Amino acid sequence: MSKALFEYVLRLGDDSLILGQRLSEWCGHGPILEEDIATTNIALDLIGQATTLLEYAAHLEGKKRSADELAFLRIDREYKNLLLVEQENGDFGKTIMRQFLFDAYRKLLFEKLLSSSDEHLAAIAEKSLKETKYHLKHSSEWVIRLGDGTEESHERVQDSLNELWRYTGELFFEDEVDTELKGSGVIPDVSDIQDKWNELVMNVLAEATLTIPNDNWQFDGGRVGKHSEHLGYLLSVMQYMQRAYPNMEW
């Protein structure tokens, strides 16, 4: 049980860590000052969630590996984040679309994890849910503003949706880790989340005058460590300091 739970918590922690790192790339490059601040604030929340989750994962693993070692000293195949979160930022519209698709999933997942039989996981969900609601409000408002905006903004954000849609099936990926944890009431059944996610996403996309692509080919692999080419580049930046100056702290 604790091995499955370690794996599960690592997956959630890696989602937060990798997306937090991606969003932090906007620091100093936001399209307007307010959004520069918003994306980096959201990045900060996500890195905070990653810290709590990876500390818990390190504890569950029981091998004296610290949260920092988990964050900075694994190789790409050992990261278990969703493919969606490692995708490149692209323009602001693509970043917002990626964020929206993820926030909607995260909010629904944390709501369900509030009643997890694992008390610590429930506590992390309780803390993170409040922040995630804010993120979702921010990202969904921008999706609507850009989708239902000018011809240019509509076209760009529609292109982003077309490109990112193929990574959304993986949000509901399940394997033996999930089966084991579902059995003991630690995590919810993803089908509960999937229906609500579809409804929420369809509502916002409709408001934004956006349509989901016809091509429904879906990728997965992130949850078992098979990543897109983008993760390696991200890790080389993220891990640089720890690799160049082992055990450094600040």
Place this chain on the structure above:
Amino acid sequence: MVDTNQIWKYLEEVSDPEIPVLTVNDLGIVRNVSIEGGLCKVTITPTYSGCPAMKRIEDDIIEKLKDKGIENVKVDLVLSPAWTTDWITENGRQKLLEYGIAPPQDEVDKSVLFAEPTNVPCPKCSSSNTRMISQFGSTACKAHYQCNECMEPYDYFKCLK
């Protein structure tokens, strides 16, 4: 040996490094104080997961109590029940207002996606003719507003429930 009431009083002297007018007590982040077998344990809870002030607050508490002659101090961090702006004291709200930061208002639940932004009166002239500039402000706990009457740009300590 001091008692827990005395410790609570000492904590009145520890302020939030980012909003120095607020003490840790005003913020409502100190959840418990206990003394057992000579060990003084202070339990705090973070405002936001990534709040960079938490480590500093922890160090400040230890240092403050050391100054008061209490050497054996441990600060524990708990996540549940999760912090809410409802725990900011009345006194704390008043101090925020005087400092120029609008205190948290009662808000509709964030899960209502299409709601209008909360009306937040101006801390300078009290007008409610104000507008939200950005949902995110200078720190994770604040949003950015501007007054349409006196033009004052200000931070709003946003409601977290």
